[in-house]
Amino acid sequence: xxxxxxxxxxxxxxxxxxxxxxxxxxxxxxxxxxxxxxxxxxxxxxxxxxxxxxxxxxxxxxxxxxxxxxxxxxxxxxxxxxxxxxxxxxxxxxxxxxxxxxxxxxxxxxxxxxxxxxxxxxxxxxxxxxxxxxxxxxxxxxxxxxxxxxxxxxxxxxxxxxxxxxxxxxxx
Numbered sequence: 001x002x003x004x005x006x007x008x009x010x011x012x013x014x015x016x017x018x019x020x021x022x023x024x025x026x027x028x029x030x031x032x033x034x035x036x037x038x039x040x041x042x043x044x045x046x047x048x049x050x051x052x053x054x055x056x057x058x059x060x061x062x063x064x065x066x067x068x069x070x071x072x073x074x075x076x077x078x079x080x081x082x083x084x085x086x087x088x089x090x091x092x093x094x095x096x097x098x099x100x101x102x103x104x105x106x107x108x109x110x111x112x113x114x115x116x117x118x119x120x121x122x123x124x125x126x127x128x129x130x131x132x133x134x135x136x137x138x139x140x141x142x143x144x145x146x147x148x149x150x151x152x153x154x155x156x157x158x159x160x161x162x163x164x165x166x167x168x169x170x171x172x
Contacts, residue, residue, distance in 0.1 A: 001073035002030075006038035013039075016167030029059055031073075053088060060092055065099035075106030078115060086118060093122060125149045132160060141172055 013020035020039070027043035031052055035045050046055045063069060078085045096102070102123070108130075111119065120126045126148040132141040145158030161169040 001076075002032060002034070002038075005072055009038045012167070015163070019167065029056070031056065057092060057095060061095050063096055063100045065097050067097075068101040068103070069096075071102070071104040074104050075110055078111065078119075086115070089122070120148060124151050125154055128158075139172075142169075144169070 009020070009023060012023065023039045026040035028037045028040045029044045029046065030037060030042060031046045031048050033047065035042055044059055046052050046059070060069075077089065081088075093102070104123070106119065108116075108128070110116075125146060128143075128145060128147045130143045132143055139162050141160050141162045143158050144161055146154055146156045149156055160172045162172050164170045
């Protein structure tokens with residue numbers, strides 16, 4: 001997962017230096033053995049031993065209402081640890097401050113339908129990003145939008161976008 005994140009950051013820094021600058025201000029909590037990060041500041045390194053979950057749980061409790069948390073690689077936990085992980089994820093979310101902004105991603109076909117539907121219930125807003133099969137003028141486009149929302153002023157809906165030369169999304 002670290003390698004994938006590193007490659008993603010390299011792409012972002014080339015396409016959007018402004019976004020790379022923001023990422024360089026982040027604090028990273030990493031579950032792993034190596035204490036290096038490709039951007040930001042390593043805030044905590046959690047050894048992936050048998051007690052990693054308890055250590056991570058303590059860090060998550062420190063999050064404040066002004067924090068935004070991005071879980072990268074989090075989606076593999078239910079696959080690695082099974083049904084028990086779902087209960088632990090619920091406990092983890094329940095221990096966080098109510099106003100923390102939490103962002104997590106997972107590939108659409110990663111879980112079976114039952115697990116996908118349960119995971120979607122963990123979030124207030126569920127967005128989808130899909131690469132569009134058809135190309136307009138040979139430019140790669142994406143369908144991006146809100147699939148589900150319990151927030152009244154965030155309505156479900158989708159639009160097509162392409163990535164501009166500066167890395168910003170342009171509606172097509």
